[in-house]
Amino acid sequence: MAHQKYYPEEILVEKMQSGEYGWLDYVNHYSAEWQEEYADYCADKGLTVGEDSAAAFVRFKDGQLEEALERGDA
Template identity: 70%
Template structure:
């Protein structure tokens, strides 16, 4: 099996801005942890893997980060 490639956030943003990647690609190339969390997120919310659900997952992760920063945990 081929090794999965992950990119820094800056590279992923550039690829999205150029139209090379959508939100699903962003999530799948961010990290192995995000891939696993996204799969659980989809399962828990009865979602299918798509750009729409991946965008929802990224918003969810942003909200988690904001909450962690506000509480001093990030």
């Protein structure tokens, strides 16, 4: 299996803004943990892996981060 390359968030945002990457690319190049969590997220919710579910997953992760910040956990 080929080694997956991960990028810092700033690079991923640039690739999204340039149109080089979509949401699925963003998730897949963020981290191995995100890839696993995304697969579980799709399985738990009965979603198909793709742009729409990847965008929903990123919104979900953003919500988790906001909640952690509010609790002082992040």
